[in-house]
Amino acid sequence: MRRKVVEQRARVTNALEALRHQIGLALGAARNAHSDAEDALTKLRLEQLVLSVGLDRAENDPKLAEHRGDPAMTAVRAWLENVRSRFYADWADGPGQLRDLVASAAPGPAGRPGGEWLGRLGTSEGMRPPELWRIGEATVDGSSVGRTPGTTLSFDVAVPLLDESHLSITSAPKTRPTVDALVEGLLMRVLSTFTPGAVKVHLWDVGQLTAVLPNFYALSRTSAVTVHDPTRLVDLLDELAGHIRRIHTHTMQAGYPSLRAMREATGKRVEPWRIAVLYGNGEDLAPEHLRDLKRVATGALAAGISLILVDVPTVLGGSVETISLLDDRRAVTSMTGSGVEVRLDPALPAGQVAGAAARIADAIVTRQGGPRSFADLLPTEFGQESSARELRTPVGFHEGEPVEVVIGDATPHALIGGPSGSGKTNFLYALLGGLAARYSPDELALYLLDFKEGVSFAGLAPGKKDESWLPHARLVGVNVNTDREFGLALLRFLSDEMRRRSAAAKEFEVTNIAELRDADPNGHWPRIVAVIDEFQYLFAERDSVTAMATSLLEDLARRGRSQGIHLILASQDIAGIDAFWGKPAVFEQCTLRIAMPKARRVLAESNQAAVAAPRWHAVVNHESGVAHGNQLAHIPDASAKNTFPVLQRQLWQRYATHGRPRLFDGAVAPRLDESTAFAALEPGTDRPRALVGQSIEVTDNAHGVEMASTPGRNLAVMGSSTAEALSVLDAATRSLARQYPAGAVEFVLGCAVDTCLGEVRALADDLAALGHKAGVATAGEIPSLVTEHTERLSEPDSDRFLVLYGVDAVLPALERKEPGKPSALEHLRTLLKQGPAKGLHVLGWWRGVARLKDTLGFGGTEEIGAWVALDVQGSELAAFCAGQVVQWSPRAGRALFFDRGTHASPEVTIPFHRPEVTDA
Numbered sequence: 070m071r072r073k074v075v076e077q078r079a080r081v082t083n084a085l086e087a088l089r090h091q092i093g094l095a096l097g098a099a100r101n102a103h104s105d106a107e108d109a110l111t112k113l114r115l116e117q118l119v120l121s122v123g124l125d126r127a128e129n130d131p132k133l134a135e136h137r138g139d140p141a142m143t144a145v146r147a148w149l150e151n152v153r154s155r156f157y158a159d160w161a162d163g164p165g166q167l168r169d170l171v172a173s174a175a176p177g178p179a180g181r182p183g184g185e186w187l188g189r190l191g192t193s194e195g196m197r198p199p200e201l202w203r204i205g206e207a208t209v210d211g212s213s214v215g216r217t218p219g220t221t222l223s224f225d226v227a228v229p230l231l232d233e234s235h236l237s238i239t240s241a242p243k244t245r246p247t248v249d250a251l252v253e254g255l256l257m258r259v260l261s262t263f264t265p266g267a268v269k270v271h272l273w274d275v276g277q278l279t280a281v282l283p284n285f286y287a288l289s290r291t292s293a294v295t296v297h298d299p300t301r302l303v304d305l306l307d308e309l310a311g312h313i314r315r316i317h318t319h320t321m322q323a324g325y326p327s328l329r330a331m332r333e334a335t336g337k338r339v340e341p342w343r344i345a346v347l348y349g350n351g352e353d354l355a356p357e358h359l360r361d362l363k364r365v366a367t368g369a370l371a372a373g374i375s376l377i378l379v380d381v382p383t384v385l386g387g388s389v390e391t392i393s394l395l396d397d398r399r400a401v402t403s404m405t406g407s408g409v410e411v412r413l414d415p416a417l418p419a420g421q422v423a424g425a426a427a428r429i430a431d432a433i434v435t436r437q438g439g440p441r442s443f444a445d446l447l448p449t450e451f452g453q454e455s456s457a458r459e460l461r462t463p464v465g466f467h468e469g470e471p472v473e474v475v476i477g478d479a480t481p482h483a484l485i486g487g488p489s490g491s492g493k494t495n496f497l498y499a500l501l502g503g504l505a506a507r508y509s510p511d512e513l514a515l516y517l518l519d520f521k522e523g524v525s526f527a528g529l530a531p532g533k534k535d536e537s538w539l540p541h542a543r544l545v546g547v548n549v550n551t552d553r554e555f556g557l558a559l560l561r562f563l564s565d566e567m568r569r570r571s572a573a574a575k576e577f578e579v580t581n582i583a584e585l586r587d588a589d590p591n592g593h594w595p596r597i598v599a600v601i602d603e604f605q606y607l608f609a610e611r612d613s614v615t616a617m618a619t620s621l622l623e624d625l626a627r628r629g630r631s632q633g634i635h636l637i638l639a640s641q642d643i644a645g646i647d648a649f650w651g652k653p654a655v656f657e658q659c660t661l662r663i664a665m666p667k668a669r670r671v672l673a674e675s676n677q678a679a680v681a682a683p684r685w686h687a688v689v690n691h692e693s694g695v696a697h698g699n700q701l702a703h704i705p706d707a708s709a710k711n712t713f714p715v716l717q718r719q720l721w722q723r724y725a726t727h728g729r730p731r732l733f734d735g736a737v738a739p740r741l742d743e744s745t746a747f748a749a750l751e752p753g754t755d756r757p758r759a760l761v762g763q764s765i766e767v768t769d770n771a772h773g774v775e776m777a778s779t780p781g782r783n784l785a786v787m788g789s790s791t792a793e794a795l796s797v798l799d800a801a802t803r804s805l806a807r808q809y810p811a812g813a814v815e816f817v818l819g820c821a822v823d824t825c826l827g828e829v830r831a832l833a834d835d836l837a838a839l840g841h842k843a844g845v846a847t848a849g850e851i852p853s854l855v856t857e858h859t860e861r862l863s864e865p866d867s868d869r870f871l872v873l874y875g876v877d878a879v880l881p882a883l884e885r886k887e888p889g890k891p892s893a894l895e896h897l898r899t900l901l902k903q904g905p906a907k908g909l910h911v912l913g914w915w916r917g918v919a920r921l922k923d924t925l926g927f928g929g930t931e932e933i934g935a936w937v938a939l940d941v942q943g944s945e946l947a948a949f950c951a952g953q954v955v956q957w958s959p960r961a962g963r964a965l966f967f968d969r970g971t972h973a974s975p976e977v978t979i980p981f982h983r984p985e986v987t988d989a
């Protein structure tokens with residue numbers, strides 16, 4: 070037992086001993102590892118220190134004094150020297166390769182000495198811009214790269230800039246002239262590489278109002294160099310942000326991630342490069358400026374914008390190269406690493422820089438003022454563009470570069486403003502010409518309305534002098550200044566078309582016009598552009614037209630975009646449109662703003678560009694009028710002789726089969742015999758229509774009254790205007806006559822106004838010539854005529870129309886009563902009441918509303934199913950219009966028409982012009 074205990078203890082003791090041994094080993098290993106780690110850490114710290122001062126300076130640098138003689142330091146330096154010589158041994162060919170690289174990446178002015186190019190205009194169109202721009206030269210010791218000790222090897226140092234990188238320059242004390250020379254040299258290399266105008270430079274210096282890079286002074290006359298107010302960094306950043314947004318939208322819509330990608334894919338450079346040079350003072354910018362600057366820097370490169378920051382402490386998004394000046398000749402740069410000193414190129418000779426800047430400026434001015442005509446807006450080949458995504462055309466030029474207008478998703482509608490004579494109409498012609506030449510009538514349909522007195526769009530429809538028309542035009546409305554209803558009709562038409570397109574889109578399960586066109590390739594879905602010149606007339610009065618127009622416009626402005634329906638609203642006085650300002654939706658949806666010189670309220674309130682715009686220029690702004698969207702453009706003369714008409718004729722010859730546009734000319738009364746509605750009438754209908762006047766509609770149409778065999782189907786004409794009353798009854802009678810076979814209808818014409826007798830007889834003759842029965846009764850014969858026809862009511866008979874001229878003139882005779890017999894007036898009431906059901910309709914003219922009421926008596930107005938009011942005030946008409954308030958003030962050549970059977974409210978009609986009467 071005891072032995073067992075002893076053995077057990079010995080085993081425990083041994084085990085403990087073994088454990089102690091193991092722990093001892095582990096502790097020893099840990100101590101060793103710890104000491105190794107500490108050594109490594111010390112070396113790393115020393116390495117960091119050596120690197121921070123540079124290997125060559127490590128020997129004497131005071132920061133490293135305490136480590137001198139330290140074996141760790143000796144080991145670290147030996148190791149670093151070893152690494153360096155291995156690197157330089159590998160890099161023995163480096164300087165030579167670098168020289169070659171810079172030579173090919175920085176060709177011509179980008180890398181060559183100034184003497185070779187300074188003062189010559191750049192020729193590159195910018196398809197393949199240099200990747201690097203030289204700033205100086207660096208030298209390395211030959212021994213470090215395996216060459217003979219004492220020799221030096223130098224290589225060019227260049228930095229990337231355009232599309233590639235921003236640049237951050239940090240000065241050293243008293244080095245401002247060197248920094249200026251560096252920046253000036255870089256900018257001059259860039260400006261001298263490309264054709265004048267391809268690069269725009271913005272200069273901002275927190276400390277100076279003027280004299281930032283004074284040698285560029287000549288260029289600041291042009292948009293190639295803009296010097297910004299030192300207190301308004303925000304304006305510059307806003308402007309850059311605006312360009313970035315605009316360019317980003319443009320490139321993304323075209324399917325490219327950046328301007329450079331788009332340029333490389335399309336072979337076209339559509340935007341200048343922009344370089345913004347910001348001189349700070351080494352202090353932090355205000356937080357809001359810093360935030361904006363960082364935001365700009367992030368998106369800038371993709372938009373072709375590079376920043377050069379001088380002493381602006383910040384970390385930028387996007388790629389940034391740095392140059393830190395060591396003194397007035399030397400710098401280190403992130404391109405070469407801090408171990409290599411760069412000897413900066415000396416400043417270009419100031420006089421030569423100023424001379425070169427002046428040459429570039431002159432070239433820009435020459436291009437600007439160069440002869441640019443309407444023809445320059447047109448493409449070489451007509452009708453090549455597709456409108457599926459948008460409409461786009463140049464409308465003018467800025468410094469020789471075309472300035473485009475885009476009508477599409479981001480800018481669906483346009484607002485054009487400018488005082489009378491400032492060139493709005495001319496601008497519209499430039500725009501319409503550019504569009505019509507690029508898009509075929511299958512891609513673009515135009516609805517053109519001009520409220521101005523005059524005929525500015527009339528030439529676009531076929532005329533007496535020129536038979537051609539603009540084939541894209543579907544409607545041309547001129548002289549509509551008093552016919553606001555026509556504007557309303559256009560808006561209604563567009564609204565209906567919008568609904569039709571929206572229904573089609575729904576059917577194809579798509580959401581917009583571009584998708585609809587894809588889904589329905591055989592459909593006809595052109596983009597519609599409706600131009601309304603002097604559109605403020607629409608809102609001229611506080612009435613139902615204004616109310617309707619406002620709500621229709623608002624709806625179109627909101628929803629037209631996706632259905633490819635675009636509004637272009639032009640006005641000389643947008644500020645004066647009360648209704649418009651009460652409904653900001655329309656205004657806000659017009660994101661494309663065109664301000665002619667001195668235009669008010671078209672651009673944003675703080676944007677004064679229109680005030681400064683020179684004559685025959687326009688500020689084109691796709692950013693709702695905010696300043697950064699301003700594009701100044703000289704608009705060529707599109708209204709001169711032999712400009713637009715020549716284009717129109719060419720387009721007409723090409724596309725004439727697309728049909729002529731409808732011309733609505735408010736100053737020309739329509740003729741019945743030329744009316745489409747009249748021509749379409751033919752015999753054989755059981756519901757003949759009596760046409761009373763031309764309706765104010767987008768389509769060529771007439772107002773008519775159906776003379777069905779139902780109660781109330783009579784027509785009353787009210788008012789004292791003889792010519793128009795004759796016109797209405799004449800049109801009604803002639804149109805009815807056209808709908809019966811010869812002899813199948815009887816017209817009974819009763820004329821109570823002697824002066825009209827000749828006209829009435831002539832009408833009767835014409836009716837008789839058509840084979841119809843047509844008699845004329847004079848004033849005295851009317852009572853017995855009425856009585857006779859009342860008595861004939863019970864007999865089956867052919868249709869009869871009793872046409873009475875000036876009924877009120879014979880009222881006393883009609884009222885005369887023989888004892889025991891009804892008066893002729895009572896017979897007339899019977900005819901009005903019972904006639905229509907038996908095929909007899911009365912078409913009568915009363916020279917006043919009260920006289921018609923007297924004729925009708927207490928029976929009310931039921932029997933007058935339709936009426937035409939001439940020179941009668943709306944307030945008198947309520948009784949004939951189911952009691953509703955009628956807004957109508959008589960106006961020459963217009964009448965008000967109401968048919969209880971078809972109308973909710975009265976409509977304006979244009980009585981037909983009878984040439985045989987007035988032209989005699």
Ligand SMILES: Nc1ncnc2c1ncn2[C@@H]1O[C@H](COP(=O)(O)OP(=O)(O)OP(=O)(O)O)[C@@H](O)[C@H]1O
Nearest residue numbers: 488489490491492493494495496685704705706708
């Ligand atoms: N860009 C231009 N270059 C040369 N002449 C122009 C230009 N723009 C307009 N004009 C001329 O100026 C005159 C007035 O132009 P326009 O009719 O376009 O102005 P508007 O603003 O429409 O004026 P209004 O509202 O009074 O009609 C026209 O005779 C036209 O020929």
